[in-house]
Amino acid sequence: MSRATRRRRSAATSAALALTLLLSAATTASAATSAATSTTASAATSDDQGPLLLTVTVPEDGTEPPGQGEDGRLTNAELRWAVSVQAGSESHLAGQCNFLVAGRPGTDGNTGGGRIWTAADEDLYHGRSGDVRVLRTVGRGADAAQRAATFSTRCTSPDGRPVSYAAGRTTGAEVVLTGGTGTREADGSVRIRWTGSFTVVFYGGLVYWWVTDPELRLDSAGNGALTGTLGGYGTDQQDMTRWEPLPSTRTSLVTFTGRRLDPDSRGGHLVPDYCGVRASTGDRVPQLREDPAGSCWGSFPQAFVNFHQLVGEPEFWYSTGTRDEIKTPANVSVSFDAAESVGSAGPGNGGTGTGGGGSGADNPPAAVPPATTGPEGNGGGSSSGAGPGSGSGTGGGTTTTPDPDTPASFLPVAAATLDAAGAALIPDGLIPGGATGRRLAVLTAVLLVAASVAILGFRQGWLVLPFRRRDP
Template sequence: MSRTPRRRRSATTAAALVLTLLLSAATTASATASDDQGPLLLTVTVPGDEQAPPGEAEDGRLTDAELRWAVSVQAGSESHLAGQCNFLVAGRPGTDGDTRGGRIWTDADRTLYHGTAGDVRVVRTVGRGADATQRTATFGTRCTAPDGRPVSYAAGRTTGAEAVLTGGTGTREADGSVRIRWKGSFTVVFYGGLVYWWVTDPELRLDAAGNGALTGTLGGYGTDQQDMTRWEPLPSTRAQLVTFTGRRLDPASRGGHLVPDYCGVRTSTGGRVPQFREDPAGSCWGSFPQAFVNFHQLVGEPEFWYSTGTRDEIKTPANVSVSFDAAESVGSAGPGDGGTGGGGDGGNGTAAPPAAVPPATTGPEGSGGGSRAGTGDGATRGGTGTTPDTDAGAASFLPVAAATLDAAGAALIPDGLIPGGTTGRRLAVLTAVLLVAASVAILGFRQGWLVLPFRRRDP
């Protein structure tokens, strides 16, 4: 978008005033020399300053841009650790970011959580459809879905929370290139508090072709699986959080939603769990940028940032929402779809928020090699302690046995054998019940306390 710079307008105004004075002097001299000539009337129009949109100066400078990012669906989902969740925090935990050790946050740790810190907020959607509203997250709601129920991987319930930063400063040029930087931090907490890391002062850079990256300074604390008493500050590391290919933002628009690169991106795992390079149902294989993965080698959970064959459908980076003026926000960008760029949307680089991808069966978990945090991406889903949703009025054979097996969930039935959805769960439970009944029948016939109806029992 081309605008006249303030300096050029000031020069134009000054020139107009000088011209007015010169013409006035010439007119006076002419009138003195010839009294029979009437006065020369001149009209000089001085251009006034155009009112710039709120949050933006005349020359394309931005003063209050907004950034929204949920990091990934997994960052707001149920944790591998039983009964815990992953969540976002505004700023850094507590007063200085140091919790004095990795531990699960309880009610006694409420002061560690912040929903707002300076120009940073963590917001979440409450309600559905026309009744949906966005509210600042709290310690009590950090693990709840929009419907108020606890997050559940099996049921596909996540918080939908995202970090929102305002006050971004920078420029957007007429050719579509963008450079915006925000001040502030937000923290990503995994395993209910055992592991966390933060992003400080993120910056977005896009060239005229829509290629670029969102970068930030990474920090946090690291521990060790074999010695959880170890608690070491991690070095501040400036790194790419996500990259973009062919994702232009129209300079004449309010902003847009950027789809990060992920699908097909290869990464080096440094001897950890190898990258899984087969597309899971409803998603794709890929990775966050290499420097980002390298940093998480220190945090202790790099497997969450590239495909491993476990929960890969919720690992893709969330779409990034950018508004040139926070007062005219383009809203949430929605979850990520793992796009590889290329301008498939006509070159605008924006994407309508896609629907959340339901969990897909990715095979038995346990591919992880354990993380420094003590519980890695390879933790079994059977340890989550959650059960899938069931219809309240559903009836089943052998209700006691079925209820017992369903309560045990994946601890008794391998995940790889469970079809997705409630119907698939019932089928798996019923199959298990029938297998148990068949085993009991075989044992009964062998022991003699069960006989076929046409066979006479020996006296």
Template sequence: MRRGAFASGVAAIALVWGLAAAPAVALADGPDDVIVTIPETGENPPVTPPAGGDRITNAQLRWGLNAESGGGAFAGGCNFLSAGRAGDSGGSRVWTASDGLYAPTDGAVRIEKPTADGGWTAASWDTKCLDPRGAAVTTASTASATGNQVVIDGGAGSRSAEGLEIRWSGSFTVAFYGGMTYWSITDPVLSLDSGGSGRLTGTASGYGTSMDDLTKWEPIAAATVVLAEIRGAAGDRGFTVTPEYLGVAATGAGQVPRTPQNAAYWGSFPQSFVDFHRLTGQQGYWLTTNGVRDAAKPASPVTVSYDAAAPVPVPPPAAGGAPASAAAPSNPLRLPAAVVAAVPDAPPIVAANAPLSTVPQAAGLVPEATGRWPALVLPLLASGSALGLAVIAVLSMMQLLPWQRAS
């Protein structure tokens, strides 16, 4: 099926997606720095506790993944969560209310948002892009976010001295760019050992295109991925813990080296997770790429309550994943709006959000972008500008400028 509008406009949109093509290298800043590489399933399989112990019949899982999953988008309005496994939109495009793709609830799954007074409320199509104060989220700051979270009740499993395992039935969808790219997770499973360490996994699916032919829209085969690596979770009623991200290195996914500028939020989601997103085109949103949205990428806290009827108290989520004092990443190349070519079928928001930096993704949905100007361009532009000003000054002294002669 052809998707002409997106095929024409994606090159312009790609430049503002906050991704950066870079070698998959993670370097420590000094001898005391530690790079954390989390082993995948084949090296450290999830722990399954033995039968017996405390049976769990109605556990609750609550998670917003990261701040970017509720942040403003450079096209399509915002990124958001939806209950259920979204159907086929037919192509890479912004969802509409009439599509029926968005759902605030689906079975035991629901989407909630924080309120201005510190509580929680049900999300809806009309409020999915609003922050707790009711203002539309923007890309101007990583502090602007809806804070939406997926909540799944009905988890069943067991808990003993050896660990725990809880399985939930249901799906949720993560939509970026108003639905231009989206994927789903079905039936998440939490497995922890006796020390409260383990993994949250799930079956991922979605839709992707080809770098070579953006008119293609193809379903992605379902695959089990690690959603979150968890360490030291503990609590009688449940727990809230921030999954591993900071200091985690990924390979083959475009992660940039750690620097003093990005150290406060440098890291990655689990390797199998970012590998899956090579197919969706979202890979650069789940690790550090030196893009303008890096501070919104670190994993948000995940909360598990062993009884959904008596859940663990959950404070409203923080907007960004980095401390307020963290320095912004460097994006030195800035281009004027004029460089965005007119695209007949592109959404109007493309022109309104002209690229501020070339930030391509290594592979997937977004084609590569040129990250440098030729070495002689800037000196020649500077020399040409100086010469032009000198000519104008001489003509002005001789009273030969057109408006001077006319007067």
């Protein structure tokens, strides 16, 4: 056989081997979505070289999403809710504000009567109680971050100035509960319960009420409610000497229609029902059923409004023609794992309810894409509305940020040997969320390893290009 013929056969053999490696990598990536696959590539070299052994371990695509065990259990879910923009705004009482408190006021929840909290009442306020925190936005734009609220900051906007309805300045505060337990199913149904309480204070302390042990339930269609046990003390605008403990009442705080969470996601933001929901108000101020400027007419759930008849301020929870644009319920943020929070849900935009506003195509999105997480990993607010109020003074609009399941750019990672003990081929922080992201990561990693084999082969000399002369 002539030397030229041997060179042509060697080149053809090398090209065929390279093609085989690439086809093998593609086949391995396709099979990786259902089972772990190990690929071993070896090639014979010269007499003084042993075979090159390369092992790639591909994780199963059925890896459980964050915060969920094999049986669908959740062990550290997170709930974020600002209640409403009005719950962090200037009060109707001049010089006072509405604010949120972690836990119950003081030690037992009883302040002894309706009164404005002063510096002497600082011990009534809690920024944290157990697994419940009150976080507020500090700073604007790129400098925005969330910090624990304190008594001295409870009435200030992100820029440090006092809240003002006229100027559109609100606190941007929200309650954050962690340690939620429950289940999420493959069909999208969710049931999560949190332990702890938070208090909503109006008129600077004259009126307050609390929520204990909130629970989220959604069926596979995204219909359900966030419920809680309501309590507090009741008074009367006409007789502030009245101060009576209210009966514990388990009821819906907000309801949801068609607000399904993707079971393969980290969580999401839910838009509560409000627009078009009718309320029976008895002898109180009647419900306005005409859309006011910058908002819509509607109501929180009827049982919730009924409870506030006892508190003495039901008009804050349905449209009356006064500050209706900041009455809509804030969007609810749910993270299946608090360690991978989806961040703040933003102000409420009055999701269409079943009462008079219609449904279907007129509804806002079922789950608003998560907002950007702040520097501390707990949903930093920004001037675009990451919090109950972003300085606009209105309840309209939702945060619009990229869907976490949209493939994102990531750095290539290649290695000769990867451990089979659950080690990821690409660092977790660089992998897009959801099943799509995992498949993309597996495919890319396998192709990168195949390319590494080819490059190493060319450098070692046991692979050559068809058009390259190889010395005898």
